[in-house]
Amino acid sequence: MLSTQEQIKTELKTHNAVLVAHYYVDAKLQTLAEATGGIVSDSLEMARFSQNCDAHTIIIAGVKFMGETAKILSPEKRVLVLNSHATCSLDEDCPIDQFSELCDQHPDRIVVVYANTSAQVKARADWVVTSSSALNVVKHLKDNGEKILWAPDKHLGHYVQTQTNANMLLWQGACVVHERFKADALKVLKTLHPEAAVLVHPESPQSVVNLADVVGSTSALIDAVKNRPETTFIVATDNGIFHKMHEVAPNKKLIEAPTMGEGADCESCAHCEWMAMNTLENCLNTLQIGNNEIFINTDICKKAKNAIQKLLDFTV
Structure with a gap:
């Protein structure tokens, strides 16, 4: 069989x-x-x-x-x-009716949404971005004098805001996986592995981002494991990424960053239940x-494609 x-x-x-x-x-x-x-x-x-x-x-x-x-x-x-x-907690945290209401209240702002959103939310946006492109897109908009309405991830939005100093109004969504990472526990783990580089996805809380040697998208973190000289890495993102990291750097040691949330039965439970x-x-x-x-409704599809196409053209 x-x-x-x-x-x-x-x-x-x-x-x-x-x-x-x-x-x-x-x-x-x-x-x-x-x-x-x-x-x-x-x-x-x-x-x-x-x-x-x-x-x-x-x-x-x-x-x-x-x-x-x-x-x-x-x-x-x-x-x-x-x-x-x-589904995705970021998508669920940003219902189209409430999001549209906020957009209507701030017509002077360029609407930038993270890819982790529904087709309807994308259709309401001016730009769609990913974690690998958000910094460059927001810097481009800031340099053009634009104010930004950002959704849905507050942690990624805050990270972009601190890196670019852009005028950004942030929606208060969060990823249920990345929000679990704990800075205090990560500090302890760093003392146990002083040789390790800390890799953090920017959907993580700022206190965790502050401890990172590399902050970046999934692709950027994989590249860091492959190309950086360290042989040990503490990784703060969904542990599904370890498969590709082991594939590109089989001789390097990977350690899951701690979540240790209340009631957790493991030190790190960093895996999306929906994935x-x-x-x-x-x-x-x-x-x-x-x-x-x-x-997807044809009109929604066309509007959302315009917002995504801006990113595709920008990142060519």
Whole structure:
């Protein structure tokens, strides 16, 4: 009997489909994506790859907003997610009605939203950014004299604000994974591993960011493990990223930054419960049944694409 992986490979060929996976999903899905002509990347490159590939059907191993972004950029393609319930706290924290109300109250501000938002929120924005592009985009807008309304991640927004000194009004959303990292516990861990470089995603609280040797996107943190001279790294982001880090730097030691939240049963519980919903089994099921397809209103799609396209043109 064929393994689940082999069955998925057959189904991908049958449906002219490609598997596109985020760094935070199960390692087996990441391996399978790359083995079948897909990609493992951050959310922007997932969407860009989906737009540029020849496949008719895009299978997104990630969360709902990633599927929506792929559909926005490729409305003519069939886009499926592995689990329709896999969402994101940042997306959930920014409902379109409340967000639109705030935008209407500040018509003088350029609306910049993080990629971790719904298609409706993206459609209300002037710009969509990612963690790897936010600094450069906001600096560009500041240099042009613009004031900014930022949503939804308050920690990433605060980090960008401190780095650029831009005039920014911040929505108060947060990532449930990154917000768990604890600065006091990280300080203790640093004393136990003084040789280690600390890598922090900017969705983390400022007190954690302040302890970092490198602050950056998922791709930037992977590059740091690969290219920096240290042999030990303390990593403050979703632990799904360790698969790719081990792949690019197999001889380096990786330590999870501590979360130790109240009631936690582990020192670090840094893994997104929604990313964990992505499995080989529901990948096969999605391909066979064709469920969990992403549909977006045409007008919303066009408006959201304009905001995303600004970023794509800016980051070429």
